[in-house]
Every structure is written in C-alpha cells, then in structure tokens.
Amino acid sequence: TAAWKEPYPGWVDNISGITGILMECGRGTIKSIICDDSCNMELIPVDIVVNLVITAAWYIGISRPNSVKVYNCTSSQMNPITWKHFGIITTRNMTVYPTKYVTWYPGFSFTKYRNLHKVSSFFHHTIPSTLLDLYLYLSGQKPM
Known part of the structure; x- marks a missing residue:
C-alpha cells in the first residue's frame, strides 16, 4: 500500500495488490x-x-529474548474501516477524480458469493472482452 509519511505521502512504487485493483476499478475494468x-x-x-x-x-538485537516474539501490525482496533x-x-473518489484512461464506466461491487461473482464476471468481463476481440479481429487488428 502507499506510504503515510516516508518518503512522502502517497508514495507507491508499483501497481500490485490493492493499488492495481483500485486503479482497474477506476478504469472500469473490474x-x-x-x-x-x-x-x-x-x-x-x-x-x-x-x-x-x-x-x-x-x-x-539488544534484548536477545529466549522465546520467539510475534509482532502484529494491524489497524482495525485503532482505525477500523x-x-x-x-x-x-x-x-x-473515482467520480470526483476520474482517470483519463477509462475503459468502461467506473464502479464495482462486492459479493461474498462465488457463483454470483462468476455470473457478474461473465456479463461484465467475459462478454465485453470477447465482443471487443471479435470487433478487432473483424476489423483486421490484433485481438487483445
């Protein structure tokens, strides 16, 4: 996730994890x-x-404990979200600060049901990408 203070607020060096997921949600691809x-x-x-x-x-290094220490770094007790x-x-924020790289309407939904997710993915991901590939193929371009 992005930095809080160091090296500067918001710093991130890659688009993996939650950063990449949110970027794609903002583009409308997830x-x-x-x-x-x-x-x-x-x-x-x-x-x-x-x-x-x-x-x-x-x-x-300075205390040389005899037992194994476990350190947790969590936020839910002090700053739950x-x-x-x-x-x-x-x-x-996707509405207030839209990206210029929008592919489809931004937005997403959560579901804890795997089958509902599969149906949603089929209609929102598989069908549109298949239609786009078909269009590219028929127009003589390389499908994605």
Missing part, C-alpha cells in the same frame, strides 16, 4: 470483487510496516 464487505480491512502504509520491522530487529465503507469512499 466490476466484481469477492469479499465480505462487512469485514475490516487491514491495509497498513508501507512506511509503518518498515518501521515496525526495523524496530523489531533492533529490539531483538470496513470494505463496504472503503468501497463507498473509492467510488466517490
């Missing part, structure tokens, strides 16, 4: 996500995790 939207998210800024790892290594609330914020 319409259905399997997720129980009532669950809390555990997205921790990268600089917080790195600081925890450095601090844990330092502590273990559900996937549903995150989806609402994300959808609002």
Whole structure:
C-alpha cells in the first residue's frame, strides 16, 4: 500500500495488490470483487510496516529474548474501516477524480458469493472482452 509519511505521502512504487485493483476499478475494468464487505480491512502504509520491522530487529538485537516474539501490525482496533465503507469512499473518489484512461464506466461491487461473482464476471468481463476481440479481429487488428 502507499506510504503515510516516508518518503512522502502517497508514495507507491508499483501497481500490485490493492493499488492495481483500485486503479482497474477506476478504469472500469473490474466490476466484481469477492469479499465480505462487512469485514475490516487491514491495509497498513508501507512506511509503518518498515518501521515496525526495523524496530523489531533492533529490539531483538539488544534484548536477545529466549522465546520467539510475534509482532502484529494491524489497524482495525485503532482505525477500523470496513470494505463496504472503503468501497463507498473509492467510488466517490473515482467520480470526483476520474482517470483519463477509462475503459468502461467506473464502479464495482462486492459479493461474498462465488457463483454470483462468476455470473457478474461473465456479463461484465467475459462478454465485453470477447465482443471487443471479435470487433478487432473483424476489423483486421490484433485481438487483445
């Protein structure tokens, strides 16, 4: 996930994980996500995790504990946010700050039911991409 403070707010060096998923939701290419939207998210800024790892290594180095220590870096106790609330914020921001690389109407929905996700994916992903490939093929271009 993106950084909170270091090296600067919002810094991210790749588009994997939640960053890539949200980017594609904003472009309109992801319409259905399997997720129980009532669950809390555990997205921790990268600089917080790195600081925890450095601090844990330092502590273990100076204290030499006899037992194995387990360190957790979570946010749900102090700053909880559900996937549903995150989806609402994300959808609002996609409308207020749209990308210029929109492929289809931005927006997405969560479902915890695998079969419903498969049906939604078929209608929102498979059929449109097949029709686009057919159009490209018939117009003499290389299908995607």
